[in-house]
Amino acid sequence: MHFDPKLSRYSRQMLYEKIGEEGQQRLSRSRVVLIGCGALGTVQANTLVRAGVGHLRICDRDFIERDNLQRQVLFDEDDIAANLPKAAAAAAKLARINSEVCVEPIVTDVNAANIERLADGADLLLDGTDNFETRFLINDLAVKTGRPWIYGAVIGATGLCMTILPHDTPCLRCVFEQAPPPEMNPTCDTVGVLASAVNIVASLQATEAIKLLIGKKHEINRHLVHFDVWSGRFMNMKVQSAYDEGDCPCCKRGEFPYLDGQMGSTATTLCGRDAVQVNTGIPCEAGFEAIARKLEPVTQSPVQHNRFMLRAKVDGYELTLFPDGRAIIKGTADPQKARSLYAKYFGA
Amino acid sequence: MRIILNGQPRTAEEPTSVADLLSQLELEPVRVAVEINEDIVPRKRFGETPIRDGDRIEIVTFVGGG
Numbered sequence: 001m002h003f004d005p006k007l008s009r010y011s012r013q014m015l016y017e018k019i020g021e022e023g024q025q026r027l028s029r030s031r032v033v034l035i036g037c038g039a040l041g042t043v044q045a046n047t048l049v050r051a052g053v054g055h056l057r058i059c060d061r062d063f064i065e066r067d068n069l070q071r072q073v074l075f076d077e078d079d080i081a082a083n084l085p086k087a088a089a090a091a092a093k094l095a096r097i098n099s100e101v102c103v104e105p106i107v108t109d110v111n112a113a114n115i116e117r118l119a120d121g122a123d124l125l126l127d128g129t130d131n132f133e134t135r136f137l138i139n140d141l142a143v144k145t146g147r148p149w150i151y152g153a154v155i156g157a158t159g160l161c162m163t164i165l166p167h168d169t170p171c172l173r174c175v176f177e178q179a180p181p182p183e184m185n186p187t188c189d190t191v192g193v194l195a196s197a198v199n200i201v202a203s204l205q206a207t208e209a210i211k212l213l214i215g216k217k218h219e220i221n222r223h224l225v226h227f228d229v230w231s232g233r234f235m236n237m238k239v240q241s242a243y244d245e246g247d248c249p250c251c252k253r254g255e256f257p258y259l260d261g262q263m264g265s266t267a268t269t270l271c272g273r274d275a276v277q278v279n280t281g282i283p284c285e286a287g288f289e290a291i292a293r294k295l296e297p298v299t300q301s302p303v304q305h306n307r308f309m310l311r312a313k314v315d316g317y318e319l320t321l322f323p324d325g326r327a328i329i330k331g332t333a334d335p336q337k338a339r340s341l342y343a344k345y346f347g348a
Numbered sequence: 349m350r351i352i353l354n355g356q357p358r359t360a361e362e363p364t365s366v367a368d369l370l371s372q373l374e375l376e377p378v379r380v381a382v383e384i385n386e387d388i389v390p391r392k393r394f395g396e397t398p399i400r401d402g403d404r405i406e407i408v409t410f411v412g413g414g
Contacts, residue, residue: 096405132412157414176410177391178378188413198414224381233355237381237406239388241360246390347412 009098010052023214024052029099030213032057033122035110035138037086038062039193040152041128042074043202044209045103049094051210055102056094059118060087060128061109061336071195109336110134113260115141124212125149126205130188131343132179133264133280139164139172140259143250148212152205155186157194157230161202162239163208166251170243173250175224179282185347188296198230211261265342267335275330276338282325291321295345317341351406362401364412369405378412 003021007028013022030053034041037060049056063085064075072086079089087105094103110118110129119125125138127150135151142149143166144265145300151162151172164171204225211219223236242248249255257263265280284291288305293311295303303312310321317331319341327346329338349362360369366382366389381404382389389397399405 036414037363038375038414128414130412132410135412153411155411158411160408160411175381175388176379180376180379182412187410193413201414224408226406235406237383237388238386239381242381242388242390247392337367341407 010021013051016218018219019210019214023210023216026214027052027054027210029054029120030123031057032124032126032209032213033057033059033119034126034128035059035073035115035118035134036128036130037090038068038128038130039071039188039195039198040154040202040205041086041126041249042072042090043199043287044126044128044152044206045090045094046073046097047203047206048209049098049101049103052098053213055104057104057106057122058087058090059106059108059110060085060090061107062086062340064089070342071193071198109339110137112137112259115259116145119145119147122147124209126209127151127153128202131347132185133258134261135172137264138181138257140250140256142166143171144256144259150205150208152201154190154193154197155202156191157197158226159197159204161201161204161208161221161225163212163222165220168243169220169222170239170246171248171251174242174246174248175239177249180347186294187344187347189344190298190347194229197227200227200229202271215310241247265339267339269335270328270331273330274333275328276332276335278327278329278335278338278342280325280342283329284321284323284325286319288323291346298345312345314345315341319345321346349399350398351399351400351402354406355372362399363398366397366399371392373407375407375409381408381410382406383408388409 010024014021037058064079074090074093085107087107091105093101146166148165153160224239227234267278269276288310292303292305299312299314301313313320320328329341349360351360384403
């Protein structure tokens with residue numbers, strides 16, 4: 001095979017018959033927006049930049065911590081010492097991997113106010129988030145603007161992946177209508193996560209992304225993939241009738257509450273207190289006892305709670321949660337950090 | 349009644365709907381997707397959809413980590 005010499009670094013990928021030189025050229029003209037650059041995000045970015053996408057915008061609100069290195073493949077100990085935000089550290093690493101790809105890091109909390117601007121011009125939105133709320137926000141935008149996105153999520157040894165082509169395949173809310181209340185959400189920071197499960201989900205997402213970016217929409221996996229990497233059980237769930245026969249608020253009724261700002265949390269810095277109030281608007285239905293049990297393994301001291309509030313000390317922060325789903329995060333004045341801690345320990 | 353739930357054989361009381369089964373398992377309907385014999389059950393039909401002897405049922409819980 002004789003490929004264009006300018007594409008020689010992609011020869012093994014172009015040899016794969018489904019991609020070829022034409023697919024590679026299409027890939028090099030594609031624009032992707034990755035929302036969240038933690039475990040799933042770094043693996044997707046790594047794969048897609050090596051694969052030769054044209055432009056990758058990486059949006060993330062966090063800084064790197066030591067316990068990220070077990071699975072977040074673009075980061076290392078030097079990045080932590082340099083106190084780099086994830087988006088910036090990822091972009092620097094990716095520039096050394098493939099300087100031909102334009103990688104644009106944006107350090108920001110993706111929310112209803114900025115997602116339309118961040119997603120502007122994207123052929124595809126990729127899910128690298130760690131919470132339900134941002135996923136529903138991405139879903140609202142994707143369905144409203146008819147742009148594909150690829151849901152991926154992981155916890156423990158289990159993973160889920162689903163490609164969403166608005167008004168063709170089911171959207172996320174066709175399949176899972178609501179975010180569970182915070183206290184029911186295990187998170188990677190409370191029950192752990194295996195890097196191997198992350199790598200599988202992100203690899204499935206990256207493969208689906210490549211199919212869409214080279215114009216092979218008809219070859220996407222139209223199922224909800226779910227698996228447990230520990231037991232080795234992999235399943236494809238047929239979900240099409242959730243769209244065809246469903247009554248989805250987003251797809252069928254044209255309601256976009258996350259994008260309209262009616263749903264979703266707010267974070268407000270509390271003046272002079274080194275604290276931020278986060279309000280998800282989702283009440284804690286299961287009660288503080290269950291949340292306390294979930295948090296106890298990761299807190300430095302016993303979790304205190306009464307019927308008015310729950311208080312946990314973790315990572316040098318004090319998290320106080322109220323029954324209406326509101327929380328005060330003490331130890332930071334940064335709303336993005338507070339939202340991030342809320343998502344990490346209470347789930348959102 | 350014998351069913352196969354996420355690949356594991358188990359017994360369920362009858363008569364049982366998808367909604368009853370979720371309740372027995374203490375799962376919130378809004379955070380799961382349910383498939384019976386390889387077809388998803390739309391959420392609005394959880395209450396009326398029966399579970400029959402020998403059904404292969406998959407319940408996928410909504411996951412938010414990443």
